[in-house]
Amino acid sequence: MATSKRINLAVLLLASQVAAQAGFSPPIVQRCPGLMNASNVACVNNYAAVLPYPFARAYASDGVDPENDTFVETSVPSDSSFSLLEDTPFVVFDQARGLDILGSAPELERVFDTRNDSIHEAPVYVPGLNVIIFSLPHQGEYQQRIINLNDTPPTIANYTTNPPVYAVNGGKLYQGMIYWASEASFSFPSPADGSLVQQAPGIYKLDPNTGEVVTLVNNYYGTLLNSPNDVFIDDSGDIFFTDAWYGYAINVTVYPVHAPATYRFRPSTGALNIVENTLGQPNGIGISPDGKTMYISDTGVTNFEGVPKDAVPRYTYDPFGGKYVYAFDINPSPAGGYLTNKRPIWLAETFADDGLHVSREGYILGAAGSGVDVLNEWGELIMRIEVGGDINNMQFAGPDRRDLWLFGPSGIWRVTGLEGIQGMLEE
Ligand SMILES: *[C@@H]1O[C@H](CO)[C@@H](O)[C@H](O)[C@H]1NC(C)=O
Ligand SMILES: *[C@@H]1O[C@H](CO)[C@@H](O)[C@H](O)[C@H]1NC(C)=O
Ligand SMILES: *[C@@H]1O[C@H](CO)[C@@H](O)[C@H](O)[C@H]1NC(C)=O
Ligand SMILES: *[C@@H]1O[C@H](CO)[C@@H](O)[C@H](O)[C@H]1NC(C)=O
Ligand SMILES: *[C@@H]1O[C@H](CO)[C@@H](O)[C@H](O)[C@H]1NC(C)=O
Numbered sequence: 001m002a003t004s005k006r007i008n009l010a011v012l013l014l015a016s017q018v019a020a021q022a023g024f025s026p027p028i029v030q031r032c033p034g035l036m037n038a039s040n041v042a043c044v045n046n047y048a049a050v051l052p053y054p055f056a057r058a059y060a061s062d063g064v065d066p067e068n069d070t071f072v073e074t075s076v077p078s079d080s081s082f083s084l085l086e087d088t089p090f091v092v093f094d095q096a097r098g099l100d101i102l103g104s105a106p107e108l109e110r111v112f113d114t115r116n117d118s119i120h121e122a123p124v125y126v127p128g129l130n131v132i133i134f135s136l137p138h139q140g141e142y143q144q145r146i147i148n149l150n151d152t153p154p155t156i157a158n159y160t161t162n163p164p165v166y167a168v169n170g171g172k173l174y175q176g177m178i179y180w181a182s183e184a185s186f187s188f189p190s191p192a193d194g195s196l197v198q199q200a201p202g203i204y205k206l207d208p209n210t211g212e213v214v215t216l217v218n219n220y221y222g223t224l225l226n227s228p229n230d231v232f233i234d235d236s237g238d239i240f241f242t243d244a245w246y247g248y249a250i251n252v253t254v255y256p257v258h259a260p261a262t263y264r265f266r267p268s269t270g271a272l273n274i275v276e277n278t279l280g281q282p283n284g285i286g287i288s289p290d291g292k293t294m295y296i297s298d299t300g301v302t303n304f305e306g307v308p309k310d311a312v313p314r315y316t317y318d319p320f321g322g323k324y325v326y327a328f329d330i331n332p333s334p335a336g337g338y339l340t341n342k343r344p345i346w347l348a349e350t351f352a353d354d355g356l357h358v359s360r361e362g363y364i365l366g367a368a369g370s371g372v373d374v375l376n377e378w379g380e381l382i383m384r385i386e387v388g389g390d391i392n393n394m395q396f397a398g399p400d401r402r403d404l405w406l407f408g409p410s411g412i413w414r415v416t417g418l419e420g421i422q423g424m425l426e427e
Contacts, residue, residue, distance in 0.1 A: 026052070027081030032092060032099055041090040041102060047381075052078045061319040066301070067369060069319075070350040072386055091384045094376075098383040101363070101374065103419025108385065111405075112147075112156050112412040120407035121355065122171035122230075123395035124178050125423070126208045132397055133159055133208065134407055135168035137183060139251050139312065142166050143191045147405075147412070149397060156412075160191045161213045165204055167252040170230030170241065170285075173426045178206040179216075179239060183227035183247030185254055201225040201253055203239055203265060217265050220272055226256045230355065232285045232294075232427075238336040239265040240275065242282035242296060245304055249313045256304075262296060264336050275339050280322035284356030284366060284393075287330070288377060289424065294330050294339060295364055297353040298322035323352035325366060325379065345379025355393030360401070360422045367391050372406065374421075387413050396423020 028051065032043040048071075057074040060066040072091065076082035085091060089108040092098035114120065118138035125132050132147040146159040166188045170181035185200050202218035202225060216239070219225065227247025232240045242262050247253035262276035262285070276282065280300015287294050300322025302315040325346040328339035346353070346366070353366030353373060363382065364375040371386040372394060389410025397403050401423030406413040 026079055028052075028076065028079050029081045029084045031084070032095065034099060035102075035104070038105070040088060040108065041092065041106065042084045042088040043092045043095055043098075044085075047093050051076055054078070059319070060317060066317050066319070066351050067390065070369060072384075085386075087388070089386050091386055092382075093384075094380060094382045097376065097420075098374075100420040101383065101418060103417055106415060106417040108387065108413060108415050110387075110411045111154060111414050114145075114156075114409075114412055116409045116411075118409060119392045120409070120412070121169045121393050122180060123393055123405060123407050124171040124173050125395050125397040125401070126173065126178070127399070127425075128176070129208060130399075131208075132395055132405060133171070133178065133206075134393075134395075135171070135180075137167045137169045137246075137250060137252070142188050142197075144168060158191070159211075161206055161211050162192070163197055163213060164188075164190050164192065165206075165213055166197070166199055167227075167247060167250070168204075169246065170228065172231050172233055174233035174237070175426070176208075178208055179231050179233055180204040180206060180213075181228035181231045181241050183229070183250070184252035185224055185247070186252055201227045201243075201247055203228060203231060203241060216267055217270070217272055220258070224254065224257050226258055226260065227253055229283055230285045232287050234287060234330075234337055235291055236336070237267060239267065240285055240287075240294065240337070241265065242285050244281040244283055244299070245315075246281070246302075249302070249304070249315050251312045251314070262339075264338075266336055271335070273335065275337075276328070276342075278342065279324075279326065283352075283354055286356045286358040286364065286427075288358060289360060289362050292330055293377070294328045294337075295345075295356055295358065296326050296328070297356050297366060298324045298326065299352040299354060301352045321352075323348040325353050325356070325364065325375065327377075327379070346373070346375055346381070348373070349381070357394055357396070357427065358424065359396070360424050361420070363421055365394060365404075367393050367406070367408070370410070372404075385415060387411075396427075401425065 058064040060069040072085040123134035143160040167184035200218040229244040279298040283299040284297040303318035329341040330337040351369030355367040366373040391408030404415040
């Protein structure tokens with residue numbers, strides 16, 4: 001009698017402990033409805049809003065490599081379902097929208113090995129040629145790379161423009177031309193003939209059919225720009241670009257001249273105007289399909305203070321720095337779009353969002369740490385694509401812009417089979 005009472009008490013205690021964790025109903029993670037057999041997709045229930053105790057995540061603020069400060073590497077020993085997230089590339093948080101995006105058979109594959117000591121940026125798909133041109137912003141890399149999608153399997157080669165451009169970090173397609181944000185002010189030897197090429201940080205226009213490059217803007221009233229990082233061209237042809245400090249960080253230009261900021265450049269008049277100056281390090285930039293909202297990521301997690309000049313890269317990771325995606329309203333004016341109503345819509349759950357792309361449906365894709373955040377226009381995390389190593393940027397490619405290529409020191413990856421998401425025709 002006494003024994004069974006004790007057991008009942010224990011059962012009651014256990015039940016009340018579980019009940020106290022309101023909202024927690026195991027499993028936290030499961031194979032997704034409709035994709036029960038897909039071992040590369042996992043669904044996280046209720047955003048894992050309540051984790052069973054004990055749970056622990058390795059914090060960059062404790063000195064852990066920020067690459068390891070991730071949701072998927074969180075330790076949740078009392079719910080074995082969490083281990084489904086290990087080595088699962090597609091992690092879905094919003095099941096209705098996430099599974100619609102993924103379709104019935106999404107695949108992630110690593111297509112190319114590249115320099116594992118360099119970031120990869122500015123991927124642009126050129127539909128007429130069926131190629132992707134991208135860049136390795138790195139000391140001594142004086143040319144870009146081209147992926148030829150006409151070949152089976154795709155091939156990769158060096159790509160040199162005329163004149164060559166050093167340290168391209170951002171690129172977008174507009175009316176058949178590629179607009180490049182380039183970071184370098186240091187002269188360099190032409191990969192074509194060894195002659196010395198002079199350059200300043202600025203915006204350059206490449207005709208991908210001829211390889212010819214023209215300079216659109218290379219100064220602000222005689223001062224150097226810091227290092228334009230990423231660009232977006234609006235419907236009227238105005239060019240918005242972020243001007244961060246990473247050219248100095250990778251030692252392709254001088255110590256920054258201006259505070260980090262975002263600018264609008266109007267090619268038809270040559271006018272260069274600041275539009276935003278409150279982000280730590282403005283980085284990726286994109287515009288919603290209706291042209292009314294601008295998204296800019298802030299990678300202020302990179303801290304330039306106190307880093308010696310003989311170090312490269314010249315920043316440390318500040319876990320309390322900016323790792324946000326901001327949305328702004330774009331308002332028309334005779335001078336071009338100006339920004340109001342700044343609001344943070346996303347705090348990166350890992351590292352910080354670098355390259356940003358907006359899909360045709362209005363989803364915001366951000367390259368963050370070892371994967372891609374897929375957010376809706378309000379900043380809700382719909383899903384993540386986890387590649388297990390650093391990526392910096394991405395680009396939709398192919399005739400329907402349905403293949404998503406990912407770029408970074410971890411390699412060049414391709415996601416195929418996506419059904420509910422497409423890249424914009426020009427971006
Ligand atoms: C999973 O695979 C099994 C055996 O191959 C099959 O019988 C079942 O219908 C599949 N389930 C789903 C949801 O596709
Ligand atoms: C840190 O992350 C890397 C790359 O994702 C992984 O290979 C490594 O095992 C992780 N280290 C720890 C301690 O989890
Ligand atoms: C990077 O690549 C080099 C060879 O190019 C290799 O020796 C090295 O182990 C690689 N490092 C990592 C972290 O994969
Ligand atoms: C491509 O360029 C890199 C340096 O940017 C050079 O090391 C390599 O040899 C080049 N490859 C070819 C095939 O020319
Ligand atoms: C930075 O670049 C300059 C010019 O190319 C070079 O002289 C210097 O050694 C580089 N510094 C570092 C730390 O790599």
